[in-house]
Amino acid sequence: MPNNPAARLSPEQLEKNFEDINPPLTPAQALEEGSRCLFCHDAPCIKACPTEIDVPQFIRQILTGNRRGSARTILGANILGQSCARVCPTSVLCEGACVLNAQGRKPVEIGKLQRYAVDPVIASGIQLFKAGAANGYRVALIGGGPASLSCAAELRKRGYETVIFDANPRAGGLDTYGIAAYKMRAQDVEKEVAMVRGLGVEIRNETLVGRDISIAQLEQDFDAIFLGIGLGATDDLQIPGEELRGCRDALSFIEETKSKTLGEVQVAKRIAVIGGGNTAIDVVTAARRLGAQEVYMVYRRGPEEMSAFDYEYELAKKDMVVFWWQALPVRVIDDGHGRVAALECVRTERGAKDARGRNSFVPVPGSEFQLEVDMVIKALGQKRKTDFLRQIAALELKNGCVVVDAGTMRTSHPKYFAGGDCVNGGGEVVDSVAHGKKAAAGIHKALEATAGKRAHAGSKH
């Protein structure tokens, strides 16, 4: 329990605060919006989608009343099309590429149309895809997030036996645990996972590789292994006071809002959130919606350097979050009882451009100030899971990320393929799905396409 806990809101109020920020389209809205699509040839929206969903085609299918076909077009390219419809940063992907932008018109709301097509099909539990005839190969997938789900689904279509080893009680990875509740609820992801299971993908939850089953065992039992392990815990601030009660990390906070009922999540009256990415926005908005009275977003650079998308920033502004730009935390102050009393920061100035072209920041001596808060939430980058990865022989890493062949997603260890955040250091759900798809093709190329089907295809190990 933090100092000064915020009053808990009523369940009705919480429901209202966390209601879907992008409510589904009605049939009339879908028809109107879909009618705006020009049905471009070699459409840029397809090319801007990492999973290359045939957007004009699925919109046309909505318009002709072929919603199941539309869902098939989407999910055939992206098995997590339901999640992506909700969480994709469409303004920099498909919708950002829509040709209507060039005419000064509003782009077609592709994300919303995708949701319109997919939601009822997923909800109905119709199995749109069939597993291929068993080819005798077995693939283990480590991690239960979008990359593994996508890879496993693609492999099943080709007849591979697939087993996902997931440390969490529920599959979906950050899709289940890391997306703000007003964008997607954990139960939405469950239906999507059910569809993947329906293809015959085995998912072993609460099974941590290295603890519950050894890497060596997997290497022995499976013909290929896919690493979809994502990233680790939030980076440390490495400042004094970080260990105080009331100082916590963003991912576990979001996870709490997704795995508990909202009424069970306790926030303080005043909270400082450190970071400038989309996760930081998720935290500040969630904190406000849970009842925190004052929420500060503390970022060492300015708004231009923030990695959060513009529409995310807008969300935070609407939730009346207070932004402290050019402010670098230097210590968390103890209230004398081991709990957070304040966050001390120092002002920064812009320095020279760094290698990525961003302005660096330079602390201004003597400009320290304190924010009286009862909770500090760290929304920094995530640590790499290098300890785990180093257990795999000859696995090449770069900056803690797994190095892969971009075409096949094969790692330096020929048995291992990888995708998702453990490869790109943290991307969108749709990037992970694309990696998974590509890896499945890479695995197929390495196994059946090269060696042919196994004689004992169909038999159980």
Add this chain to the structure above:
Amino acid sequence: MPDLSIDFCGVRSPNPFWLASGPPTNTAYQIMRAFDAGWGGAVWKTIGEPIINTASRYGSIDLKNERMMGLNNIELISDRPIDVNLREIAEVKKRFPKNTVVASLMVESKRETWHDIVRRTEDAGADLLELNFGCPHGMSERGMGAAVGQVPEYATMITGWVKEVARTPVIVKLTPNVTDIAHMAAAARAGGADAVSLVNTFNSLVSVDLDTYAPRPSVGGLGSHGGYCGPAVKPIALHMVSAVAKHPKVKIPISGIGGIGNWRDAVEFILLGSTSVQVCTAAMHYGFRIVRDMIEGLENYLEDKGMSSVMELVGKSVPRIEDWGNLDLNYKIIAKIDAGKCIGCNLCYIACEDGAHQCIRVEERPRGDLRHGVDLKHVPHVLEDECVGCNLCALVCPVPDCITMVQVDTGRPHMSWKQLQEARGKSSQCSAEELLAGSTKPHH
């Protein structure tokens, strides 16, 4: 302010906008509302022995989210007693003496019956009579409507009967469900018609319910062909009006009908020879208030064109309708794409590639998104030497004025197909290409 009033067979109407005979002109109540709204005239819903209608009566087609691009009906003529309709005509004329009231008539094909209805209608004060020889459904099964309008001899005969007693001008309303509507117009003229109105509705079956297998509109699970109208039929109606306007044996005023919904549509019909225009579907869709913009739009148009009367427009485009054989084969245009305006949808490319003449090229679009600063706009280009000037790319282009068709001077003389045939006769040894180039001697 330009004068919108027209002279139609000697009847003065405040403007050329008339409501066509149909559901909007069923009662005096409706017609008076229409005149209050600004309509110049109205053709009363066809008067005859009252009928009994079915439910439902209408079906329509939509284009994406645009409703009622085409409307189909199986409704018959007036279901109200003749004397009620006539009494109401008298009342409307009393209250709106300047507006044009046209009585649409349809009775059995007996001379006395026609004589009787004509006399009674004229006594009620109708300005004009319109003989409904067009209704394609229901009435035609009873030997009326299109059953008359599809047989030129009948049309001539019945028009003749009417003219025996009529003191007011007689319009014959034509059905488009014939091989040559101009021939039917000539038949009406031969019977003494003072004017023709066209088109009535097209035989149609508007759609079938995919779940019940019943056609629409469905009457207890069964359907019957109906009459089709609305925006979708406008081009066909325009052609028919122009054909009648050009026919040397017609040469009587035309009241144009078919998919007219705004002043622009009306101007097109007038340019092709209509003196008045009739509107039904658009009024059924949006109500009588649409006439306000029709009036104002036409006034502004005439003003912009420096014309003082709408009558100056009538038939202005008729001389520009020619036989295909008289069109210049040496007139050449090619497509030009304005790269600045192009939004990169590639619709021109795929239309030309799959649907036309493979004269547009575009690079395959690279993959990538805005996160990586990839600009996915790709501008197609026209292979100008290959372009046949068909216009398809400009038609599919969603950006106004992005693709324009530019005339290319071929330096060749005017050469129509008919001229080419003549030249072939004179210089049979020349190739078509040589003849088109104006050569009369072969180059071997």
